[in-house]
Amino acid sequence: MQRIILSKKNFITLVSAILIVFGFFSRFGLDNITLFHWSLFTASIVGVAPIAIQAYQALKVKVISIDVLVTIAVIGAILIKNYEESAIVTFLFLFGSYLEQRTLNKTRSAIKELTEMAPESALKQMENGKFVEVDVDVVDKDDILLVKTGAKIPVDGTVLFGEGHINEASITGESVPVTKKIDSEVFAGTILENGTLHIRADRIGEDTTFGRIIELVEEAQDSKSEAERFIDRFAKYYTPAVLFLGFIVFLFTKDMELAITILVLGCPGALVIGVPVSNVAGIGNGARHGILLKGSEVINDLSRVDTFVFDKTGTLTIGNPAVAEREFFGNNTDEVLAYLASVERESDHPLAKAVLQDIGEKPSFPVEETEVVKGCGIVTKVNGHLVAVGNVALMEREMVKLSEKAIDDIERLEKNGNSLVLTAVDGELKVIMGIRDQIRPGVKEQLQNLKMLGVKNLVVLSGDNQGTVDLVARELGLTEAYGHMLPEEKSAFIEKLQANGQKVAFVGDGVNDSPSLALADIGIAMGSGTDVAIETSDVVLINSDFSRLPHALGLTKYTSRNMKQNITIAVGVVLILLASLLFSEWMNMSIGMLVHEASILVVILNGMRLLRYRLRG
Known part of the structure; x- marks a missing residue:
């Protein structure tokens, strides 16, 4: 029964709205006060049902959630026969939940688009030499597959026969088709625009480049940042504090309506939703621009980086x-x-x-x-x-x-x-x-963009000779340059920087870069690099486009600032509402709940601005 009610929450919201409209029409249109009260009473009971179920589920795991506050407040309003307040509060809370979910779904659209691009079937060569359509999950490594014009490449593989043009936008972000012939590498999720290819499966399933992209983005949206963990801890103590405040106010004033109103206005809904919506929107923006941010924690750490350390070959150079x-x-x-x-x-x-x-x-x-x-x-x-x-x-x-x-x-x-x-x-x-x-085209300009974003130190570490490294450093305007560096020496250098209080991001692409990628505060791997480097890193530039690096830094700074804005809005609204309730006469439960739900919508819309973020060059 609980599951059915929760699954019909949007329908219940609609029914509640209709009952409220009918109730006010009965009062002002039909002049029928009885019908008015019964409509709003029914709307209150119908509307509070899913909220009460969520409150019960939270209490079962010993969590006093926002739903608990609203449920107590609505039941109290019903008991004192303030049906108008109880009906409007439940409707606004449910409608706010609907808007919140709808908006979060929009911010996850980049992830959804990725998963929808995943190939589902493949033409596999059987023992008799014929090609038969099979589910992509049954394809094994070294199988021979046939790909026809317009079909998706089902695996990462190597072309054995044929020639064609492939749209690799899902992997590289570039829409210009790439010519593929014998011995060319192809990627799962890309589309053969013309031609016919026989390919050998080299990487299948989650091991493909496309599979890793989906996995990393899904992991990113599920992880929690430091700010979210703080809010979880805050809510754990805040909600009981509001209940205690309402109880104290009732003891001293004997005003049940005032106490119940405190419970409603003290709901920190915007605070709870503000940070996650910023994180998910920021991760979605990154995915759309060829940047994989492996978790919300990465956003916080990358936004504070003041030193970038680069490997030379394959990173600063082609x-x-x-x-x-x-x-x-x-x-x-x-x-x-x-x-x-x-x-x-x-x-x-x-x-x-x-x-x-x-x-x-x-x-x-x-x-x-x-x-x-x-x-x-x-x-x-x-x-x-x-x-x-x-x-x-x-x-x-x-x-x-x-x-x-x-x-x-x-x-x-x-x-x-x-x-x-x-x-x-x-x-x-x-x-x-x-x-x-x-040197990669445009790298010098992108390094200048990093400086404009507040990066103080740009360092190159390379195993190449010092003369070559110095030349690259002079040409690119780097702060420091060190040649003849072994992998362990690179790691030691990063530890030295960190010991001096610097927040370090390391950018590399090779197996030898893996220790440094893991040790740095943020490891950033070029997407064309080795599997080990990509797995070890915190951020992946999917198509090895160096211009994505300033976008990634700017995006995380913008996202971090957006989170702080949402926290300020949420806390500020609650404080203003409670102050208005205690020190003015115009504030009541309905007005407060309307402002409260409006604040949720504001932080959601503010978070959604991240989806449109672009680095200004």
């Missing part, structure tokens, strides 16, 4: 080496680049890909009599010319004369943190290329 600087000597540059491209196509050296990407499309020449000089480079014949591609040591071995300008260029490029690729043709130096990891 993680893929590229040609950053080049110097040419002599004529026939295009011909020399074509020779260089022909040589690098034969090489498996990590820098060869960067060279080829920089050169672009060039004619291909046959490569003959290749000699690999270990630790130095390659010497070979291309189109009848002797071509040497490698470092300075190779040039010395091949007796290639370096001019003063070439020596100066080599020193300058090395000082700038480049790895060098020199090319000589027939004993003459023709090209020097400086290759280094490129």
